Amino acid sequence: MTGWFSNILPGDELPDADAASITATGYQRLGVWDDEPADRKLARYDYLDDIVRTSGEVFLGMTIGCARCHDHKIDPISAKDYYSMLSFFANVTPHRQAQSNMVQVTSETPDPQALQTRRNWENRRNQIQKSVQSLKSEFFAKLDPKHLPKPNLNLSDARAGGLVWKYSLTNPGDAWETNGFGDAQWQVGKSGFGLRGTPGSIVNTEWKTKDIWLRHKFGLAELPKSLFLSFHHDEDITVFLNGRQILHRTGYSTYYQTEDVTKSAIPALQTGQNVLAVHVKQTIGGQFFDLSLRGFAKPVNLDHLINKHGKEVLSAGRFNLYKKDKGSLAKHLKTEPSASQYPVLAVAESGDHPIHVLRRGNPSLPGPLVSPAFPSVFGESKLVIPANYKTGNSSGRRRALAEWVASPDNPMTARVMVNRIWQYHFGRGIVRSSNDFGLQGDDPTHPDLLNWLAHQFVESGWDIKAMHRLIMSSQAYQRSSIPQDGALLKDPLNDLFWRFDMRRLQAEEVRDSILAVRGSLNLEMGGVSVTPPLPKIILQTASQPDKAWGNSTPRQANRRSVYVKVKRSLQDPILLSHDMADTDTTCPVRFTTTVPTQALTMMNGEFVNESALNFAERIRQNAGPSPREQVEKGLSLVFSRMPKPEEVEAGVRMMEEVAKAGGLSPKEALDRFALLALNLNEFIYLD
């Protein structure tokens, strides 16, 4: 299997799966999803629907999603086809608020020595951290409460009498950790839980099985400002607060550790009812679990408290040890070698989930059982997934699907892809409706050309670059966009490609071009998304304005727009106003709307104005003080051609007049000219 998408569907199931191929499966996690669904079953199908619908339109040019509730009204796609396609993804694990959407990968070129260095570094870090942590915990336990503000939340552990929990010794299933889960049938017991006689334990409720799930509800009228979790576990413990994971520890402890969980847990707290949910897993016996949660109405800084009272509470010797460890930890953290393992957004599978045709798309009305199969319009054949496609927890279904999609015999995939490449060059596809090759879509204006390009594409081994070369070396691509009256009369829509259709730069191209012209486009590739500055008025639309966005360094902020973080609820005005794709559904063709607010953003916006100043500076450095040379330099950069004498003349006149109108210095006049240049139609529209 070759092709650009060979990893997107099955990257984790391939025999040679690596960090890159697993990362590619993140595509299946990028759809819209509801983190607190009112109807979990429906939300699950909505999630799967998004993958099937998008994949159907993007890879196959088929509006398969229309068959979710009934057979497709126009195209030969049945509801059975839809659910058969959906079952390729049936075992993908659900979206969760917790960490389970992330998969740990090992970097592509793991160097054994680097791996070992990293491991050693981590071991040493853990060792010092443990020591610091134990001293801190001891301090917190022994500290006289008079040094602490009054607690406004106090869930006590067994040392102070214990806490009543609901618990289950059998797996409670999906969503057990969320606030709305019904635990009425669970048993009731007081903490701690475990096997009597486990060292350091106070057991009020006996627990001797492998796993225990616990829930405790508590009310809050007012949120604390600081929060401390003390816990004792044997063995692995995961703690959730209102469905969000706030702590995970493996192994066992021999004493009550205390953690300041202010940062991780307070955002999860809410006024009204809260639910603390805990899972403890045991492998070798000697089980124990207990925890307490203390919240204070005022901030508590544990580090300051230790510095102040450490000597008296811990004794001088142990306080010195704390200070020494703390110092070595700080030093050690500075020597961190690069990680060869890192988490990526990706899919994983678990279980075997049967899929039925759902009548009217309703999850409560299951019809006949289906199995993974390709739409029947491609011919009836039973799909047999080779046994060796099954890897670990994965069914191999997505690998089988990807192989069919990427097969040279698939009549759709290559045509759909070359049509898109064509569209990106010409502004419209040979089939204008590039996501819909069905009966509702457009006929190809050049069917033979489409077939021939598709054939070339497959022959080249799905080589996108080769396809660019082929298209760009065509006469059609090289034609001028200049209008001709006779041709306009005969073919006003340019169905025949008698000329090149002018097109506006797309949103990302607008931003990138501005950065390029001003000389600060950072072409670095890959890595974590960046967050260029956003206007305050945009940030204020977020429910938590101070936490809504990041703060990239200027160099990082100037990276290409594909690396700008996509946050569905918060969008950069320069991109949004130029019709960037809506982030919730597949967008085959961008809109090109022209509205006054675009002009406002381009004339008055922070980004464009900052860019204009940079651009002017670049011109000054390259062209010297002569206005004529400055204009010539500036226009040659925005036009990507040498300007004509009358254009230079117009620019010089502009600088003179704007200087007169505003009483500006020559420097300021050039600044204004740079702003004008970035607003020229020729800069934004391609000939």
Next chain:
Amino acid sequence: MKTTQPNFCNQLNRREFIKDIGGGFAALGLTGMLAQDGFFASQALAKSAEFVNPLAPKPAPLPAKAKSVIFLFMYGGPSQVDTFDYKPELYPLDGKTIKVKTFGRGGHRNESRVVGPKWKFKQYGECGKYVSDLFPNIGECVDDIAFLHSMTADSPIHGSAMLMMNSGNLLSGHPSIGSWVNYGLGSVNENLPGFMVMLDKMGGPISGAKNWSSGYMPASYQGTVLRSQGTPILDLKNAKGIAGAEQRTLLDHLRMMNEGHLSTRYDNTNLSARVASYELAYKMQSSAPEAVDLDKEPSKIKELYGIDGTRTDDFGRKCLLARRMVERGVRFIQVYSGGHHNDANWDAHGDLVKNHELHAGNTDKPIAGLLKDLKQRGLLDETLVVWGGEFGRQPTAEYKEGTGRDHNAYGFTMWMAGGGIKGGVSVGQTDELGALAVEDKFHVRRLHATILNQLGLDPNNLSFFHGGLDKSLVGVEGAEPIKQIIT
């Protein structure tokens, strides 16, 4: 045979064309009139084209009762039994644990402790409507209001319920109701956006801009955030250091240079549209500040809205701004009371009294002021005012102690006034506890259908082709306007 459906995202050739001529395109969703080849061919050869703003006003296809909508969004979910849904039988049950089916963020429950209504109710107006002491000022307006006591929604969780109330769907990606109105009717005033949103000073609602997004429609239909203080609209003010005369000179030269560029590309109306859009932007810059300038309002009016430096000042300004927008032809204005998290909005899970006193106290006078002011200007007849949250609250307590109530989408109250809506009526009922709509249940879609209907749009015909389907605000199953409250 090919069907010729209106298609934007796929941009069938003719749609592409309409788009190219700069924007009469939105009209296509309303009428097929333009879809005649002769029209396009003649436009294609026009040597120069006037700029047609996509938001240019379009005639309503049906007789319209309302020209504008002001949606007062009580984010977080106000409690119906403490505001407008009078339940005398609930008071004596306070503190008793009773059997009642509820569903909120705390999940499904079959029994809970009743929290009796925390405010007394009093009768107001000729209609004798019972209103709680939280809203003494709105109480005076009840003869102009139609109360919907049996609203239901599909989700009792903020994120999805907000999207449902704003866009008719539980997931994002669908145009908000303001975008539908923008798409259907355009804006009468080309110097102002047709759909404006004012947020609470604490922050936006959950999912932020998704609540006023245009979803799969062009971004030009999305809501524009309007601020009552500082620069009212993003980038409305000249960049720092650029004076008015300078900006004008700059724009003149920009136009001249762009016209030079256009001369050899005379058939491309996108280019001329872009030239014209700068002039329109300039006009916006000079006229919008006037539109938001409250200083010119007489002190009597400011007083009416509670613009007096007290707690009602902020929401009062927003309500007054909303009226000024209506006067200037803006079609859809949404004003949020409440933002951010927890008690910064109407989400009273902890201390009900503290929460609702705060938010009702901030908004009661401004809202009543708005209704009275619209009425005295004769604007109420053509302005539809909608009040409500994404859902209501349960009659019972959320947790062991306290007065906090969890969410309730099984039954809640919203109200409408003006714009062809009957005054002094109450329709639909919840059970005696106020927990569940039992009579004339009105799904959110019915509310949407009513709003569109009052504006002269047919809710079941206003559609947009996307992803292989003609999509509408009220969904494939459709919805009828609430006839009982329409004059």
